[in-house]
Amino acid sequence: MAEQQQVFHLPDVGEGLTEAEIVKWRIRPGDSVAVNQIIVEIETAKAVVELPCPYAGSVKALHVPEGEIVPVGSPIVTILVTAKADEREPVLVGYGVKTDHEVHRRPRKPGIQQDIAPTSPARAKPLVRKLAKELGVPLDSVTPTGADGVITRADVLGSTRNGHSTSPAAAPNGRDDRQPVRGVQRAMADAMVRSAFTAPHVTEWVEVDISRTLDLVIRLRANSAYEGIKVTPLTIVAAAVIHAVKQYPRINSTWMESSQGAEIVTHSEVHLGIAADTPRGLLVPSVKAAGSMQLPQLARGIHTLIETARAGRSTPADLTGGTITITNVGVFGVDGGTPIINPGESAILAIGRILDRPWVVDGAIVVRPIMQLSLSFDHRVIDGALGSRALVSMANFLTDPAVEMVPAHATE
Amino acid sequence: MADERVSAVQLLTPEGQRVAHPEYDINLTDAELRGLYRDMVLVRRIDTEATALQRQGELGLWAPCLGQEAAQVGSARAMAPNDFAFPTFREHGVTWCRGVAALDMLAILRGISNGGWDPSLHRCGPYSIVIGAQVLHGVGYAMGVQFDGAEDVAVTYFGDGAMAQGDVNEAFVFAASFSAPVVFFCQNNQWAISQPSDRQGNIQLYERANGFGFPGVQVDGNDVLAVLAVTKVALERARSGNGPTLIEAYTYRMGAHTTSDDPTRYRLAGELETWRLRDPIERLKAYLARQGIADRSYFDQIEQEGEKLAEQIRDGVRAMVPPKPESMFDDVYSEPHARIDEQRAEMLEYLASFEDAGG
Ligand SMILES: Cc1ncc(C[n+]2csc(CCOP(=O)(O)OP(=O)(O)O)c2C)c(N)n1
Ligand SMILES: [Mg+2]
Numbered sequence: 001m002a003e004q005q006q007v008f009h010l011p012d013v014g015e016g017l018t019e020a021e022i023v024k025w026r027i028r029p030g031d032s033v034a035v036n037q038i039i040v041e042i043e044t045a046k047a048v049v050e051l052p053c054p055y056a057g058s059v060k061a062l063h064v065p066e067g068e069i070v071p072v073g074s075p076i077v078t079i080l081v082t083a084k085a086d087e088r089e090p091v092l093v094g095y096g097v098k099t100d101h102e103v104h105r106r107p108r109k110p111g112i113q114q115d116i117a118p119t120s121p122a123r124a125k126p127l128v129r130k131l132a133k134e135l136g137v138p139l140d141s142v143t144p145t146g147a148d149g150v151i152t153r154a155d156v157l158g159s160t161r162n163g164h165s166t167s168p169a170a171a172p173n174g175r176d177d178r179q180p181v182r183g184v185q186r187a188m189a190d191a192m193v194r195s196a197f198t199a200p201h202v203t204e205w206v207e208v209d210i211s212r213t214l215d216l217v218i219r220l221r222a223n224s225a226y227e228g229i230k231v232t233p234l235t236i237v238a239a240a241v242i243h244a245v246k247q248y249p250r251i252n253s254t255w256m257e258s259s260q261g262a263e264i265v266t267h268s269e270v271h272l273g274i275a276a277d278t279p280r281g282l283l284v285p286s287v288k289a290a291g292s293m294q295l296p297q298l299a300r301g302i303h304t305l306i307e308t309a310r311a312g313r314s315t316p317a318d319l320t321g322g323t324i325t326i327t328n329v330g331v332f333g334v335d336g337g338t339p340i341i342n343p344g345e346s347a348i349l350a351i352g353r354i355l356d357r358p359w360v361v362d363g364a365i366v367v368r369p370i371m372q373l374s375l376s377f378d379h380r381v382i383d384g385a386l387g388s389r390a391l392v393s394m395a396n397f398l399t400d401p402a403v404e405m406v407p408a409h410a411t412e
Numbered sequence: 413m414a415d416e417r418v419s420a421v422q423l424l425t426p427e428g429q430r431v432a433h434p435e436y437d438i439n440l441t442d443a444e445l446r447g448l449y450r451d452m453v454l455v456r457r458i459d460t461e462a463t464a465l466q467r468q469g470e471l472g473l474w475a476p477c478l479g480q481e482a483a484q485v486g487s488a489r490a491m492a493p494n495d496f497a498f499p500t501f502r503e504h505g506v507t508w509c510r511g512v513a514a515l516d517m518l519a520i521l522r523g524i525s526n527g528g529w530d531p532s533l534h535r536c537g538p539y540s541i542v543i544g545a546q547v548l549h550g551v552g553y554a555m556g557v558q559f560d561g562a563e564d565v566a567v568t569y570f571g572d573g574a575m576a577q578g579d580v581n582e583a584f585v586f587a588a589s590f591s592a593p594v595v596f597f598c599q600n601n602q603w604a605i606s607q608p609s610d611r612q613g614n615i616q617l618y619e620r621a622n623g624f625g626f627p628g629v630q631v632d633g634n635d636v637l638a639v640l641a642v643t644k645v646a647l648e649r650a651r652s653g654n655g656p657t658l659i660e661a662y663t664y665r666m667g668a669h670t671t672s673d674d675p676t677r678y679r680l681a682g683e684l685e686t687w688r689l690r691d692p693i694e695r696l697k698a699y700l701a702r703q704g705i706a707d708r709s710y711f712d713q714i715e716q717e718g719e720k721l722a723e724q725i726r727d728g729v730r731a732m733v734p735p736k737p738e739s740m741f742d743d744v745y746s747e748p749h750a751r752i753d754e755q756r757a758e759m760l761e762y763l764a765s766f767e768d769a770g771g
Contacts (some may be wrong), residue, residue, distance in 0.1 A: 001462075014672045035726070036464045048676030054468040127766070154767060238498025258611065316676030 003082060006055045007075045010042070010064075013049050020044045021069045021183060022076065023312065025062055032058045032078065040076065043183050048316070057081035060411060067279075069182075124151035132156045188282050195343045199255065199378040203338040204387060208360055208395045210367045213391045216401050225296050233371070234328055235299040237351055238272055240397035242291050242298075243404060245270050248390045251347045252291075255381050264381055273342055274302055275324030276309040277331075284342055285314045286322035330354060334375040346381040349394065350374040371398070420594045420630045423637040428698025430637075432670070438641040442705045445742040448489065448636050449700060450714050452481040452693045453504040457718035458514045459667075461725050462504075466671040470729050471521045479634070479666030482692030483599050484569075485509055491567060497536040497625040498550040498568040500543075506569060510536035514721065515728045522610045524734050526743065532725045539606055544570060544577035546595070551583040554650075564578075565650045567643075573604025575617050581620025584656075591655035595646045596621075598658065599633060602664035606678040618660035633661030634692040665691070689690035703750070715765045737763065 010020060020042040027039045036052040039059075043049075060078040064070050065135040122139035124132065128151060132139050140149060142159045146152040181189060213236045220231045245252040253266040270291030274389045285308070287293075287301040308314050325342045330353035339350040352372035359368035382390070397404040421436050432459035440448075460478050466474040477484060484505025484571050488497060491509075500508045507517055512529045520539055527538040540546035550568030557564050574580050575598060588595050600617055602609050609617070621628025627649075631642040639661055646657035664687040700706040741756045 009469065011467065012472075013467055013469075015473060036461075046672065049467065049674075049675075051467050052464040125762070191439075316674075317681045320676065321680060 003080055003116050005060060006057070006079045006081045008054060008077045008079065010070055010072050010074050010076050011051070012072045013043055013051070014046045015040070017046070017072060019069055019071045019182075020049075021064055022064045023048060024066055025055075027059050027062075027077075029059050029061055045182050045186065053079065055079045055081045061318050114316035115312060116406075122151055123149060124156075128153050128156060135160050154307055183280070184279050192340050195341050199341055199346075200380060201338070201341065201376050202382075202384065202387060203374055203376040203378050204384075204391055205336050205372055205374040206391055207370050207372050207393045208398045209361075210354065210371050210398050211369055212399045212400050212402070214354075214369055220299075222296075226299065229296055229299045230303045231299050234274075234326070234351070234353065234400065235295070236401055237326060237349070237394075238274075238287075238290065238298055238302060239295060239401070240394040240407070241272065241324060241349055242270050243397050244390045244393040245324065247393050248386060250386060251377065251382055251390045253346050253381055254323070254344050255346065257376060262380075268321045269323070271321050271323045272302075273325030273345070273348075274305055275325060278307050278310050280311065280312055280357065283309045283314060283319060284322060284325055285309050285318040286320075288321065309352075324348070326351065330371065336372040339374065339376045341378055345378075347375060347377040347387070347390070350376075417607050420632040421638045421642055422632040422635050423641060424695055424699055426634070426695050428695045428702060433638070433641075436638065436641040436645065437460055437494075438644070440640075442636070445696075445700060446706050446710065448485060449693070449706065450717075451485045451509060452636065452696065453507070453714050454718055454721060455481050455485060455508050456693065458517070458725065460655045461722040462518055463623065463667070463671060465518070465726065465729055466521070471518060471671075472523050473670055473672060475520050475670045476665075476667035477502050477504045478689065479664045479692070480503050480599055480601055482636035483597075483639055483663045484512035485492075487569075487595075487597050487643040487659070490640050490643035492564070492647070494535060494563075494706050495565045495567060495647065496550075496553055498546040498566060499537060499539060499555070500569055500571065500574075501539040501541050502571075503539070503569050505571065507534075507539075507711040509754065510534045512536060514725050515732075518725065518729055519732060521544055522729065522732060524732060526740065538726065544574045544579035544583075546570070547574070547577075548581045549584040551587045551592055551594050554587065554594035556658075557593055558590065563651055564593070565647050567597055567617065567647075568594060569599065571604060572598065572600040572602070572609040572612060572617060573607065574598070575620065576612055582711070584621075584626075584658075585618055586658040588625045591653065593650040593653070594656045595643065595650055596656060596658040597643070597661065599661045599663055600765075601633075601663050603665055603675075603679070605669045605673065606675075608679075616660070620656055621658035624658075624749050626658065628658040628660065630660045630662055633663030634687075634690045634695070636692060636696055656738055663692075672742035 013020070023041040023043045025040050027033055033039060033053045033056065035054065035056045038050045039053045040051050041048055042051060056077045060080045062077050064076050070076065099219045114161075122142065123144070125140055129139065131153060132142070135156065137156050137159055141154050144151040145155050157379065168231050210233065213233055216236060217233055219233050220226045223224055249266050250264075252270055253264050256263045256265055269289050271286045271288050272290035273286040275282060275284045285305050287298065290298055290301065293301060305318065308318065322342055322345060324345055325348045327339050327348060329337055329339075329350050333353055335352040336353075337350050339348045350373070352374070353369045354369050356367050357370040359370060360367050361368070371380045373391060373394055375387060375394070377387040421433055423431060423433060423438065424435065456478065462471060462474045463476050465471050480502070484503055485508075487652070488506040488509035491497065493724070497503075497506050497510055504517055507529075508514070512534050515607055516525070516528045517539075520528040529538070537546060537549060540549075547568045547570050550566040554566040557566070570580060580633050584596070586592065587596070598617055600609055604612065613620075618628035618631065626647040629642055629646075631638050633639060640657055644661055649655070649657055666684060666687060697711065738756050738760055741752050744752055
């Protein structure tokens with residue numbers, strides 16, 4: 001038994017993935033680990049995946065910080081292993097075989113030069129392509145000598161000696177920044193394209209005097225039932241949306257296509273999506289069963305949901321299953337917009353910044369805090385009349401939450 | 413079962429209570445019951461280890477059978493030694509029962525073996541990735557058995573998604589027309605990748621057998637006793653010349669479609685929780701414990717056996733030696749073949765151009 005170091009390289013966990021982001025380490029240097037203990041979460045183009053540790057021992061070093069994207073095959077962690085003697089370094093399927101000795105290669109004997117014009121694209125066998133890539137030789141700059149115009153290994157080596165480029169094709173210009181689109185960004189792009197080009201969007205908006213909403217927020221913050229809970233205007237907006245769904249259930253529904261035709265599924269519960277700006281990009285986690293919650297519970301639910309999303313800990317379940325969404329664009333200092341509906345839902349409400357504005361009350365101009373509500377809805381599901389009524393219901397709620405929150409019969 | 417659509421044969425409830433069925437029954441010795449438990453636990457252990465090894469870069473891909481152990485073990489243990497199984501890529505429980513070594517299952521998914529095992533030795537075909545293809549192979553084999561006047565039966569495995577494949581439906585027609593000795597064993601695991609099985613047709617899968625002219629039966633696929641009982645009847649029916657049966661084992665794929673798939677994108681966590689309560693291993697364990705057929709020390713012993721097996725798999729996979737590249741020509745034809753010899757020579761020459769001349 002001898003102590004020994006083992007390096008774990010980032011595997012290809014999909015089929016043909018080339019890179020992944022290190023999302024979260026579950027271990028720290030010095031920790032002891034067991035075989036198959038989950039040590040890290042990575043995000044690939046396909047999924048967030050947990051990696052189990054192949055070795056038992058203690059963590060010597062983490063080689064990649066969280067948030068960094070590394071190519072498949074990169075060393076990510078070193079483990080000090082108390083190993084059985086004579087353990088070979090594993091052969092990793094995802095990125096080729098590790099051999100004990102480097103094979104010395106001799107250039108292929110040039111074949112008979114044939115009079116064939118180089119075909120496009122350049123033809124070469126996989127190992128030759130790999131070699132060209134390693135040496136930074138663009139294949140289409142190489143003159144093929146192989147049968148049928150195929151580029152041989154010798155051709156590639158010969159072309160480096162002839163002073164061809166030895167670095168990867170230079171960037172077309174020094175300024176443009178190219179970022180591959182992947183992970184959350186990719187998911188967002190796909191979802192938005194899908195929604196924008198299948199659901200006919202209509203957006204309507206209305207301005208609301210929210211002084212009573214702000215009063216309510218202040219009163220709730222002082223109320224003992226809300227101790228330790230972060231109450232914000234968003235909390236009351238969430239209650240307004242749920243209230244509107246109770247009056248107009250159709251705004252909380254899904255357009256479903258199937259082989260039998262289309263169906264509109266009106267959901268019996270409200271799973272309230274809240275768009276959150278996180279370090280990983282736009283995420284829309286949802287508060288599950290928000291429609292059945294009391295206000296304190298709802299406030300707490302929204303708060304933890306956003307905190308979890310910002311900390312990058314939203315689970316796939318958090319991020320799916322929403323039925324209607326709120327997006328707070330006011331935090332960026334804008335008044336409103338035409339939000340795109342989250343796929344699978346039928347409406348989204350954008351709330352703008354809160355600004356003191358001149359407002360006419362009983363014939364006099366007074367200063368009031370004003371907020372704009374913009375509601376986008378899917379016109380296949382919700383017509384203009386319904387969309388307008390639902391939006392006005394939300395506006396009325398925010399204008400006078402106390403009246404709207406108390407069931408009508410209680411005030412009679 | 414909780415689903416009202418389902419009228420499946422059941423002999424063991426999810427709580428591990430033995431119940432009677434008017435048509436099907438089974439009597440097993442205590443040792444046989446313990447054997448079924450051991451099979452399922454070890455298959456699950458192989459499956460979880462292989463999934464972990466894929467995550468560690470040791471396998472290119474793995475298709476987990478998690479949750480389907482009873483359907484696979486129950487049906488495969490019903491077979492006689494000379495019967496022949498035709499599995500898909502997910503049937504690790506079937507290949508296990510046919511005596512295939514776990515490492516041979518993994519070698520294919522490591523990309524270093526084209527077949528994994530000798531089909532005639534284990535009387536079990538190679539993993540078929542092409543959906544439905546093995547169902548035709550199975551029927552062809554069964555028709556061959558018929559021509560030989562033998563008494564063996566072919567059991568072909570496939571999924572709910574495969575029921576929509578042309579190959580599978582053609583195989584049904586042939587088997588029915590010739591009364592071929594074959595059992596069609598469909599694991600309805602509720603999903604064909606991201607497509608739910610209830611979106612794949614308007615009637616239940618087993619009912620389709622009617623239209624082809626042979627019986628169809630639905631069985632609780634998470635109940636190993638019921639699966640064993642139903643498969644035995646179908647095998648005897650085929651063996652005695654009465655033709656095929658379609659068995660729909662109603663079960664659930666608890667894992668991802670393959671390690672390349674992320675099921676959280678298309679199904680809700682609640683669904684998995686529901687099926688966890690119907691876990692095939694837990695219910696047999698509850699039954700064995702309640703009946704005093706096995707106790708804690710037996711369960712521990714099997715678990716330890718599983719850990720040992722997992723360790724052997726880990727070490728064995730890493731020690732696997734990639735085959736020589738030219739070995740891919742070996743099994744194309746059973747006899748020497750000029751064109752293949754030519755291709756082999758061409759490849760060897762090409763590879764030789766990379767070799768060391770001594771400096
Ligand atoms: C002929 C063919 N078509 C498509 C595929 C791609 N494919 C792989 S698995 C699968 C779904 C199979 O579903 P099911 O039959 O229910 O089996 P399960 O995966 O659930 O075990 C598909 C479409 C394939 N392998 N072969
Ligand atoms: Mg299926």
